[in-house]
Amino acid sequence: MFNYRTLAVALTAFLVASPVFAVKPAVAETTKVAEAANSSVAVTLLKMNLNKSDLKELMKVKGMSAAKARKIVSYRKKHGDFKSMDDLKKVKGFAKMKPALKKAVDEQLTV
Template identity: 40%
Template sequence: MIMKKLFLLLVTLFVFSGATFAAVNINTASQAELESLQGIGPAKAKAIIDYRKKKGSFKSVDDLQNVSGIGPATVQKLRKDITVGGGTAGRKEHKPAARE
């Protein structure tokens, strides 16, 4: 009985931890998604969203340093948890061969 409860607990933790391993896209994240990042509270999340609205999409994770209140140490701490793209890195565009 104890083993069954322990197993269920581990399965539950595994299921709910899946969302924490997904990188947050700082170009599309909601206020709540940004606040889920360690060190980003309501004020910094709002500043990120305001920056996006005013300046456009972030080109790189390092561009996050341009947001007021976010410095290099914060970016370094968040680097593994954030992204600016939709997972298209390394994908090459297929171009048809030119006809003669």
């Protein structure tokens, strides 16, 4: 006999999981593998694209202030797309960032 409870659980799981797979075009997905105890666990990190992200998306980067996000967007409008992550040093204020904060921000961005 068919179990409607199983069908309801499967449909609910599908509906809950489907937004997870919707990725904005400004976000690139990379995967790192970390070993935890006896098994390996895949950790997914989302990186914001410097050339495609708008002001609101850049402000979601941990360690990124609204002022720094505005400077990135302004620099991009004046000089065009970033060619590499090193180009971020050309944006006012980024060359003087503390190394730990710069590393944290760089890990969340891509070109």
